[in-house]
Amino acid sequence: MDKKNDRELEQNLRKSIYRFGLYLGLIVVMALIVVFLGLWKASNQILFPALAGISKDFKECNSDAETNFGKFCGNIRLSKQYKYQEIKIPSINGYELPGWLIPARENGKSVHKGVVIFVHGGGSDRREFSRFIPFYLHQGFDIISFDLSCHGEAPCLFPGLSFGSREFRDVLSAYLYTEKKYQNIIMVGSSVGASSLLISLPFLKAVKGLVLENPMLDFKSLILESPESANLPNWMLQSLIEIVYIRGNFDFLLSPKNSLSFVNDVPLFIIHSKEDSVVTFHHSESLVNLYKGPVDFWFPNFGSHGKVWDTNQIEYESKVQNFIQKNITH
Template sequence: MVIILLLSFFIIGIWQASNQILFPKWKGITKDFMECSLEGEKLWGKFCGNIRLTKEFEFKEVSIHSVNGYDLPGWLVPAYDNGIVLKKGVILLVHGGGADRRELTRMIPFYLRQGFDVLSFDLSCHGEAPCQFPGLSFGNRESRDVLSAYLYLSKKYNHILMMGSSVGASSILISLPFLEEVEGIILENPMLSFQRLILDSPESASLPNWMVQSLIELVLIRGKFDTLLSPENSLPLARNVPLLIIHSKKDSVVPYKHSMSLTKLYSGPSEVWFPDLGSHGSIWETNQSEYETRVLKFIHRNTNKKKESR
């Protein structure tokens, strides 16, 4: 009976843990864009970043066909339509795991002021996007969504930048070998791989290795993705796109050492900034002035370089 009870507790516990990994949720925020909690507004801004309700920007609803076989909804915010006369190109914003396109709405004014149109969209199984798979795949399927969004923009723009957070940043890195024409990418708190994310988590430190490995295998089986596509496997294959990697030393979800290792794997131009403050996905809020100064210098340096080469 004791053995049966222990086995039952283990099965229930590991199943619940896999649910949290495959279907992460931001506190107080649901996929219903019409709903928003007070906690959600603290994280993403008024109406949880829903620009349909804030009416802060002139924007267009767009649909991006993904190579995964479905259409992804997005918002295109044109600089000219929002009072910016000099247009320099476009930046693609890629949200983190368990979030949606509303997460990075707070960054739109900054990029508009630099003269860039802004495109944000929902990755598969996030926000209003279709979910034909069982949840998050930590860049495996999401990287193909990113590549599809890039192809969508490459038909309309000559100058493209990208910015991604967490799973969004990792998805960009996985697709990086195919993004040769992107002029610069800002990456917040990317991970080396799904396995390293779980192995390096504080929760795993208190568990025996066999239990952690069992959890990883269960997530892979339930999530129907493999471990071959990862930033650490893709970075050695890319070399031309300038990267700015930003990772807080206080990040308790993805250790900043992941970004240190990723930088060493990349032979192309890269810059890093490891601020002392800022939780996972909240570096801009804690260090807004320095954050924007560093990003602005990175953008000017690399967009000017591209113009000179042409």
């Protein structure tokens, strides 16, 4: 009788252990699924950023977007403030990039100094820099503003932001488009646009200066140093980085940090707010220290990501104007 009870106890114990193991396994699987879905959602936000109130086809424009981009969300087709031409820039990525050319002389400026090429940030489009048009026209520059791949009206052969890896080839294409036409070329970029310019730097031989707002050191540093990453374990951050690399299919070795050592003769003006919570200003501090060529910098205490001009327009324009006048050929 005792042996029978012992067997029953043993069988019940085994069943209990089995059920416990099964439940524990299910909990682990569910936890892993939750973590994976969280990482997948985070990678979506990284690869497909979008500014509120704007859409790729230029149709959407709400009050929030007008606050960021200006009247009609910076769409000069609708504002009719300037005489301009629709242009197509052939990209070495294999498609054409739509853009606008705003000539200085056709907009009433008697002085003609060269051209300024705008390179917008990630999740944005060419309308982002429309609020800067009066400033550069007043100095006698033609203006070219274009859409990077997968932004605005540009084609999208491989969806997703690549933080300069693919975008820099669009930047290089815009430079080659203007190189033979102008003696003085100034290029202006923000965020991913600024980072793409720095990755392109070894090829921008004829550029007289780059104005760069809130560039990043490299993609990995951007993720690891973001405020959102502060409370996450390292294994989770590394997993997120790997998921983004795989989904985004871009070369993470291409970075501003790795390009700077090849150039020492293109003047840079780096602007980065200490209030920036998207890309900390320490990225720009490191870039300033790494660059062996002429570099000016301004790290104001005000302005969110890409919004230094909006916070103090007069000081911003004065510093940029001084940088340009110091470096262009009259």
